[in-house]
Amino acid sequence: MSFKVLYIGVGTDMISHMQNHLAKPEYDKYETDNFSVIKDKLESGQVDPYALIFCGTELKNVSIQELGQLLRYGYEAIPAFLITTGNTKFNYQDVIKNGFGEVFVLPLDMNKLENCLTELAQEASFHSVKIFDLKAGDVFDFDIHIFMPVNKKYVKYFFAGVPVDVERLKRLKSQSVPMVFVPKERMKAFYKYMSSRLFDIDSGKGLSASERQAKLETSVRGLVMNVFEKDKGNPFEAGRKKMEDLNAVVNEFILKKDPGEWYQTVLANVGSDKDPYAHATRVSTLAALFSLALNIGKPAELSAAGVFHDIGIASLPVELFRTKEELWTSYEWELFHLHPELSIKYLKEKKMMLPGNVEKIILQHHENWDGTGYPKKLNRDKILMEAQLLRVADEFDYLTRYEANKKVMKPIEAIKDIQRRNIVNPAITNNLAVMFEEGEKNIE
Ligand SMILES: [Fe+2]
Numbered sequence: 001m002s003f004k005v006l007y008i009g010v011g012t013d014m015i016s017h018m019q020n021h022l023a024k025p026e027y028d029k030y031e032t033d034n035f036s037v038i039k040d041k042l043e044s045g046q047v048d049p050y051a052l053i054f055c056g057t058e059l060k061n062v063s064i065q066e067l068g069q070l071l072r073y074g075y076e077a078i079p080a081f082l083i084t085t086g087n088t089k090f091n092y093q094d095v096i097k098n099g100f101g102e103v104f105v106l107p108l109d110m111n112k113l114e115n116c117l118t119e120l121a122q123e124a125s126f127h128s129v130k131i132f133d134l135k136a137g138d139v140f141d142f143d144i145h146i147f148m149p150v151n152k153k154y155v156k157y158f159f160a161g162v163p164v165d166v167e168r169l170k171r172l173k174s175q176s177v178p179m180v181f182v183p184k185e186r187m188k189a190f191y192k193y194m195s196s197r198l199f200d201i202d203s204g205k206g207l208s209a210s211e212r213q214a215k216l217e218t219s220v221r222g223l224v225m226n227v228f229e230k231d232k233g234n235p236f237e238a239g240r241k242k243m244e245d246l247n248a249v250v251n252e253f254i255l256k257k258d259p260g261e262w263y264q265t266v267l268a269n270v271g272s273d274k275d276p277y278a279h280a281t282r283v284s285t286l287a288a289l290f291s292l293a294l295n296i297g298k299p300a301e302l303s304a305a306g307v308f309h310d311i312g313i314a315s316l317p318v319e320l321f322r323t324k325e326e327l328w329t330s331y332e333w334e335l336f337h338l339h340p341e342l343s344i345k346y347l348k349e350k351k352m353m354l355p356g357n358v359e360k361i362i363l364q365h366h367e368n369w370d371g372t373g374y375p376k377k378l379n380r381d382k383i384l385m386e387a388q389l390l391r392v393a394d395e396f397d398y399l400t401r402y403e404a405n406k407k408v409m410k411p412i413e414a415i416k417d418i419q420r421r422n423i424v425n426p427a428i429t430n431n432l433a434v435m436f437e438e439g440e441k442n443i444e
């Protein structure tokens with residue numbers, strides 16, 4: 001089967017970067033400075049059937065709406081995606097309404113885009129499911145996999161039609177494996193099964209941990225898209241509305257207690273990908289949990305800071321993220337180190353009134369206790385305690401998440417690693433280490 005991609009208004013460098021991930025050679029590329037040429041070509045019907053369509057925002061004299069309509073006319077069933085940057089204002093809802101399946105805001109979404117390309121190329125993809133959502137005796141009509149970080153493979157662990165074995169489930173829990181994987185196209189069936197079980201338990205109230213996380217990630221995505229949105233009407237009124245949306249999500253999903261114990265909630269926040277919204281969601285939840293447990297700062301402020309801490313990455317040059325971090329020059333690192341300040345810049349531009357210490361928490365989320373952090377190289381008590389909590393949550397997410405080409409640490413190993421590196425006040429990591437060890441003991 002041919003796998004040909006259509007690019008419209010996407011820069012040549014970006015196309016070659018994307019083609020590398022697809023590992024498929026064939027594509028057509030249209031410029032967008034002459035819309036009528038593209039229109040004629042699309043309408044002629046003589047072009048190849050494409051597998052995918054990517055549109056860039058180098059659109060001259062064409063609105064996203066016009067382009068969307070044209071694509072729907074010419075290629076109704078072909079998935080179309082929009083690639084834009086954090087410096088281009090757009091309206092997320094409009095884009096989706098006009099038929100685009102997804103919007104990638106670069107460079108913030110570079111990893112998300114790369115993952116999407118890899119999955120499209122492999123034609124197989126998995127979605128993570130929290131281990132707490134599985135009960136011994138459950139029977140599913142699809143295989144459930146575990147991920148082996150060593151060789152980056154998904155291996156069948158529970159088989160379709162066979163009840164989930166109590167011993168095998170125990171083994172996963174005792175090894176602190178926080179998640180298993182379900183084929184993406186079966187997630188609907190999985191959620192349906194879960195909701196029927198929840199119905200048995202508490203007459204339909206509540207959600208499974210996996211579904212809750214998925215919903216929260218979608219909400220966090222919406223909050224970030226809000227910030228990129230074109231201003232309509234009074235900017236102060238718009239800013240107030242954005243803060244209201246943020247508070248609603250924080251209160252509904254993050255501060256409302258998850259079912260289960262504190263440590264189980266921590267485990268439920270071990271991630272499986274580099275998606276920036278999933279990262280923001282986990283960091284937000286973990287930071288709030290740490291704040292609660294250690295009685296430092298306000299959980300709501302930690303959550304809010306967690307949602308937006310890295311949003312500034314969206315205004316860095318896209319080229320930076322086409323190179324691997326290992327190959328970055330000191331100049332490139334300097335650029336990256338601007339992101340905490342850029343995050344605040346976005347939020348201020350949008351007239352979002354950040355409560356309490358949120359601004360400082362975001363600005364200082366990469367400062368280190370020993371003074372080796374950035375952007376200000378603050379040390380010890382000059383760094384806000386809450387910012388140090390966000391630092392731990394951020395680092396914890398990096399160390400524990402399942403991602404190709406990196407070591408995956410167990411939660412307790414990650415806390416000890418952070419403790420050893422002296423990047424936050426030892427009182428924080430000492431206390432967390434005790435709580436994590438206690439939590440590990442209680443896992444049956
Ligand atoms: Fe960051």
Ligand SMILES: [Fe+2]
Nearest residue numbers: 283309310394
């Ligand atoms: Fe981060």
